[in-house]
Amino acid sequence: xxxxxxxxxxxxxxxxxxxxxxxxxxxxxxxxxxxxxxxxxxxxxxxxxxxxxxxxxxxxxxxxxxxxxxxxxxxxxxxxxxxxxxxxxxxxxxxxxxxxxxxxxxxxxxxxxxxxxxxxxxxxxxxxxxxxxxxxxxxxxxxxxxxxxxxxxxxxxxxxxxxxxxxxxxxxxxxxxxxxxxxxxxxxxxxxxxxxxxxxxxxxxxxxxxxxxxxxxxxxxxxxxxxxxxxxxxxxxxxxxxxxxxxxxxxxxxxxxxxxxxxxxxxxxxxxxxxxxxxxxxxxxxxxxxxxxxxxxxxxxxxxxxxxx
Amino acid sequence: xxxxxxxxxxxxxxxxxxxxxxxxxxxxxxxxxxxxxxxxxxxxxxxxxxxxxxxxxxxxxxxxxxxxxxxxxxxxxxxxxxxxxxxxxxxxxxxxxxxxxxxxxxxxxxxxxxxxxxxxxxxxxxxxxxxxxxxxxxxxxxxxxxxxxxxxxxxxxxxxxxxxxxxxxxxxxxxxxxxxxxxxxxxxxxxxxxxxxxxxxxxxxxxxxxxxxxxxxxxxxxxx
Numbered sequence: 001x002x003x004x005x006x007x008x009x010x011x012x013x014x015x016x017x018x019x020x021x022x023x024x025x026x027x028x029x030x031x032x033x034x035x036x037x038x039x040x041x042x043x044x045x046x047x048x049x050x051x052x053x054x055x056x057x058x059x060x061x062x063x064x065x066x067x068x069x070x071x072x073x074x075x076x077x078x079x080x081x082x083x084x085x086x087x088x089x090x091x092x093x094x095x096x097x098x099x100x101x102x103x104x105x106x107x108x109x110x111x112x113x114x115x116x117x118x119x120x121x122x123x124x125x126x127x128x129x130x131x132x133x134x135x136x137x138x139x140x141x142x143x144x145x146x147x148x149x150x151x152x153x154x155x156x157x158x159x160x161x162x163x164x165x166x167x168x169x170x171x172x173x174x175x176x177x178x179x180x181x182x183x184x185x186x187x188x189x190x191x192x193x194x195x196x197x198x199x200x201x202x203x204x205x206x207x208x209x210x211x212x213x214x215x216x217x218x219x220x221x222x223x224x225x226x227x228x229x230x231x232x233x234x235x236x237x238x239x240x241x242x243x244x245x246x247x248x249x250x251x252x253x254x255x256x257x258x259x260x261x262x263x264x265x266x267x268x269x270x271x272x273x274x275x276x277x278x279x280x281x282x283x284x285x286x287x288x289x290x291x292x293x294x295x296x297x298x299x300x301x302x303x304x305x306x307x308x309x
Numbered sequence: 310x311x312x313x314x315x316x317x318x319x320x321x322x323x324x325x326x327x328x329x330x331x332x333x334x335x336x337x338x339x340x341x342x343x344x345x346x347x348x349x350x351x352x353x354x355x356x357x358x359x360x361x362x363x364x365x366x367x368x369x370x371x372x373x374x375x376x377x378x379x380x381x382x383x384x385x386x387x388x389x390x391x392x393x394x395x396x397x398x399x400x401x402x403x404x405x406x407x408x409x410x411x412x413x414x415x416x417x418x419x420x421x422x423x424x425x426x427x428x429x430x431x432x433x434x435x436x437x438x439x440x441x442x443x444x445x446x447x448x449x450x451x452x453x454x455x456x457x458x459x460x461x462x463x464x465x466x467x468x469x470x471x472x473x474x475x476x477x478x479x480x481x482x483x484x485x486x487x488x489x490x491x492x493x494x495x496x497x498x499x500x501x502x503x504x505x506x507x508x509x510x511x512x513x514x515x516x517x518x519x520x521x522x523x524x525x526x527x528x529x530x531x532x533x
């Protein structure tokens with residue numbers, strides 16, 4: 001890997017992705033031990049810099065860092081000098097002056113982690129930036145699916161449903177699953193579809209029911225009410241009836257089809273309660289695997305003394 | 310990128326040449342040594358330390374020593390270090406079973422995340438750690454070559470997280486000297502004096518493909 005993980009592109013394609021997924025498998029084994037901690041990143045310091053709210057991603061990164069014996073510091077905007085008007089640049093320089101090895105950044109602005117990477121000597125990991133990317137989510141999704149359908153995901157059919165246009169998870173997932181050979185179909189209201197497919201090897205439709213027939217995996221995106229602003233579909237009830245994974249729709253899936261969601265779920269909107277808690281649902285497993293995957297990313301960025309040759 | 314200082318006559322560090330490194334069997338590359346660096350220049354075979362039968366006899370003898378010293382095999386847990394130590398531990402176990410009628414418990418240990426050279430070079434895990442309950446047992450760590458002792462230091466640290474054995478002992482196929490830590494082996498297949506420029510190459514059929522054997526290789530110009 002490169003020095004930073006800002007985008008799925010930094011993973012250097014299929015081989016690089018597979019390598020991190022394999023490494024994640026080793027760390028999953030570590031997290032399942034009675035003593036789930038190794039001294040691999042002793043004396044490294046990792047800061048999480050979160051300008052947006054997050055539960056699972058921040059806790060997952062911090063758990064991962066602690067299981068590698070790294071020291072962690074948390075920076076939450078609400079309790080920091082950002083409240084006094086400190087700029088991102090000044091904040092990064094302040095953190096940098098304390099001598100740290102990695103910064104985990106979440107920011108509402110697309111590209112903020114790239115900017116931080118230019119200012120900082122530390123490794124920068126993108127934990128979600130605006131509508132751009134969320135590469136560790138993509139890695140943990142691929143890792144989770146690989147544990148059920150792997151090691152090869154070639155030829156698997158996946159439907160991604162929801163707000164594709166505003167979703168950083170969708171963008172990173174499309175990149176990673178396309179690189180791993182998954183056939184992707186994007187489904188959602190036309191107003192929430194991307195204006196261009198950017199050369200992505202995917203098909204698009206607004207008809208969920210026809211897309212679900214042959215699918216092996218349904219990936220539901222969260223309806224991000226904080227990012228949508230104006231009404232881009234008539235009502236939440238309308239959304240659920242056309243694009244929600246209701247119990248009725250789930251019953252028509254292939255018997256072994258799986259359901260994924262990055263969390264937090266809007267139960268009753270994009271996913272029905274019964275589906276979220278059904279055996280098809282990998283949602284809690286995605287969270288559990290997040291720690292192992294983030295251990296692999298931190299280890300790969302900080303533990304090898306440079307790119308692996 | 311930082312790398313460990315290369316030994317005499319070394320060229321580019323080769324990430325496939327690691328003590329506990331991932332070894333791909335049968336890929337056709339020359340089989341892997343315990344040295345952390347590739348040897349530069351022309352290397353030639355200096356001596357054949359073990360052929361397949363000598364290696365088998367050596368394992369049989371170590372098995373006898375383990376049961377003699379521990380009054381049987383009931384309390385012994387053989388813990389192999391990846392990759393070749395795991396295979397050697399299995400062979401030791403079957404050898405002990407033939408002598409004692411008891412199959413000792415087996416474990417596999419990956420020490421990658423406990424090494425002290427993380428950050429100096431690429432350290433990759435080799436396999437899952439699976440060790441049975443070692444509380445009040447006698448753990449015998451098994452590895453192919455004992456060199457600097459750093460792998461064993463990492464293994465002792467890893468063992469500490471897995472329980473509190475009554476004792477930990479060490480069995481190696483070859484002790485090539487050059488210790489950098491105060492560590493010694495309890496059971497040794499062969500003490501082999503080497504120079505740092507030389508390379509001990511262990512080949513086990515199940516791990517590396519081909520016929521079992523141990524060879525000593527070194528630079529051609531150093532022959533005199």
